[in-house]
Amino acid sequence: MTSLQLAAANLLSPMTLCFALGALAAWIRSDFRLPEPVFAALAIYLMLAIGLKGGAELATVRPSDIVLPILAALTLCIVVPLWCYAALRRFVRLDRIDAAALAAHYGSVSAVTFLAVLGYLDAIGVSYEPMVTALLAVMETPAVVVALLLAGRGRNAGHSLGVTLSRMLSSKSIVLLLGGLAIGMLVGQQGLKPVKPLFGDLFLGLLCLFLLDLGRQAMEQASAWRRNGFAIALFAVAAPLLNASLGLLAAWLAGLPQGSAVVLATLAGSASYIVAPAAVRMALPEANPGLYLTASLALTFPFNLIVGIPLYAAMAAALYR
Template sequence: MYEIILQNLLSPVVLFFLLGLIAALVKSDLKFPKALSETLSIFLLVAIGLKGGIELSKYSFQEVISPVIATLFLGSLLPIVALLLLKTIKLDTKNAIGLAATYGSVSIVTYGAAISFLDHVGTSFEGFMNAMVVLMESPAIIISLILLKVLDSKENRSETYIPQRLAFSSPATSFLDKDVLKEAFFGKSIILLLGALLIGLVAGDNAIPVIQPLFIDLYSSVLILFLLSMGITAGERLPEVKKHGPKLLLFGIVMPIVGGTLGVLVGSMIGLSIGGMTLMGVLAGSASYIAAPAALRTSVPEANPSIYLGLALGITFPFNLIFGIPLFYQFASWLGTL
């Protein structure tokens, strides 16, 4: 286990993230232009979607139905698990819902780093796992907003204006609000992933000669640049997280371990390979900082972004990058030998 963690720590992907983190902590003037960060993000989303679609075209419906069900199950379960853990630290409802949505959804960059890790250690995985990233984005957001509606109803049961507060026209409490649904199903990350996935699925292997020079050959290099940018962002968010106490910081470490363990177990139950189980653990153990925050800005404006974004970027993302991915891989390897 120590060798795996050390090997991951010394990979260029992690080292460039740490470089960005250090740059932010020492208040260096190193900055990434917003347009460049956005471009790198779009590149990664399209690359993963295309590769997932091409690989998915090689499988029959019967082969992917179990992973699809497992992914939707995890996306629906994880927000509930997060809320149960947050109940122990008595976080207010709105911020708890924000964290539930964030930790139930998925980090596309953590997933990309996990793919690089598996390539580095020479472990293959099912190609359709890239498609599961798309499916993991929305369920947690929808489930979290439903839970918010239920909790608000419970808290305000005795008040005479309950019908007005629970009306579907209220963006803060209604999971049927059109802006919420738009962000949950048609936000930029989802539309890019799903669109690229469908294009790859339709084109199949015929697309490889066209996309390989940019989206396959340069993938690892672009990921390095993006993680340098993310390291800077994470370092800037870290002081915000510290203000909320050690219990919240602990949640940022415990939740990915719990979620990742559930993901690996579910992957084992549906018969995935060691690489597939690892990626299912990464999907369940990561925290979104793109799709979920975009939806939360519309649906739960009272939730503090410095909490759900700061915790996801400042604590969970570096934890998964350094320790989480090797931990899920080791657990998957152990299950694979049983």
């Protein structure tokens, strides 16, 4: 399958098309909107399902096989926010707080983009290792901590780094993801069979519903682009390309096979819009949400969904040829 065919397959997948439908609904000012409790329930379901599946698969992995990949992932969590912060300060001319807020989003990862790349790899028949879910789990928070240190907020008594980190680790997404991993590892593939109809068979369908509303949210945030300028838009497209390249290199150095390398590259190239916004709102309340939400959700997320994932797969194919 050529790179063009791969891109077309991703563009025409139900997940991508549902995202596009949600964006179209917002653009034509439809009254479509998932009720907030439904959207929250879908988010809970997706996080728990990711954890359960990944944990059950991790139960078959030797600990020694995951040490280097996790070290590679943690290295990315330090390098990415550092270069993003420096570039945003020097070239985009953002102040310290807004630069740190954006660096936190681009150093952290998107669980929905992770799901999209797994679905893409399954669709094109490329295998990946079961421990990739652990990479998602370890990459959620470290970059946010690095970015908050760059912002110099650890000295603030009201929003100390320790309090912020504690609240992040007890947040819904982290608890469900890590808890699901633990449960999956304890019960294994056999133990998950009774709940497979819910957490396996229905998974992609419920993900489509989640992406439908995310498409609406992304289009509504995109209206802020004019206020935030061309430089932010350029960063929102250039950053995932550079970060994914770093992720691909890290995967290759860590000895990951091609499919898992695509996953790590996609994680590195993604931007958080669940964990990072919650942490930034709490620790850096003066940061401009029009900047970090527009960049991560309205620009980087659809870019990765439509263009980035097939591109990273093609880059990995060239590297591993």
